Amino acid sequence: MDQIKIEKLFNLEGVTREPKFKNGWYQKDILSVNQFDKAGLSYIFTRAEEMAEMVEKVGACDLLKGYVQACVFYEPSTRTSSSFIGAMERLGGSTIPITQGIQYSSVSKGESLVDTMLTLEKYADIIVLRHPEIGSAAQAAKYASVPIINAGDGAGEHPTQALLDLYTIRKEFGRIDGLKVAMLGDLRNGRTVHSLTKLLENYDVSLRYVSPDTLRLPLNLMNELINKGIDVRETDRMEDIIKDVDVLYVTRIQKERFTDMALYEEVKNYFEITEEVLAHAKKDMIVMHPLPRVGEIHYKVDRDPRAAYFRQVRNGMFVRMALLASVLGEA
Known part of the structure; x- marks a missing residue:
């Protein structure tokens, strides 16, 4: 043309x-x-x-x-x-x-x-x-x-990543309001999580944060969500959220952000998304990841139509x- x-x-x-x-x-x-x-x-x-x-x-x-x-x-x-x-x-x-x-x-x-x-x-x-x-x-x-x-x-x-993440959610579901979004992994250091959280504050959503205790979402962000009346909860167990979330936003444990490598070794394999894990999830949920992944999502999951991370790319x-x-x- x-x-x-x-x-x-x-x-x-x-x-x-x-x-x-x-x-x-x-x-x-x-x-x-x-x-x-x-x-x-x-x-x-x-x-x-x-x-x-x-x-x-x-x-x-x-x-x-x-x-x-x-x-x-x-x-x-x-x-x-x-x-x-x-x-x-x-x-x-x-x-x-x-x-x-x-x-x-x-x-x-x-x-x-x-x-x-x-x-x-x-x-x-x-x-x-x-x-x-x-x-x-x-x-x-x-x-x-x-x-x-x-x-x-x-x-x-990471504002442009958050924009493409939100765009992906809207494209996959045709809406943002009414969804339950879970973010999992390194929530303390994850700039993609911080930015996406702030964008989601514009919508009527429920938020679930899943991480080891040492990598929880920064307190100022959590207080911001609470003060805005957003339905938000924290847990360190993936089993607590996997059955009813619409979006599972997975992040890697960021080795480069750690000054104590012993602490990194303790948490690096804390969560792994496998076919067995997704067997407990909704049939129409999606799995997202800003990438790169370093083992937290198994390659076999790529074959699942709910794996949205390369569509996200x-x-x-x-x-x-x-x-x-x-x-x-x-x-």
């Missing part, structure tokens, strides 16, 4: 480099899930659905032709970095990839985060940043003149396409 037909089909004609702020939704930077209310979420999810339709029908378009993104990852990444690169490619743009570790950049020579951002903004129209320190993305946005997208800041937040590209286009003012 040629570009004229694509523009007509998806209302992409008349693209300029000036942000159009359609539907009253626009954010210069994507730093936190706190930037999103239900209207903003609905807008991004609608754009993501359009992106999915476009990719399935024609593969790619020239919506962001001429735009360059810099992907700067101070921590390892497979899915997040690849999906942002794929998203920009599908939209006709290009990427400066700094994703193989800081040892291959001037950071290894002592360059500060601010100076790295001030350099890359001279080459790129938008910067996707992953950094091990909480608040690093906000710090970068304070100095950079181009948009910053937070691709994970330590144990803080695919959805991530569509959501990030929607975010790139929206932040750059082209959606």
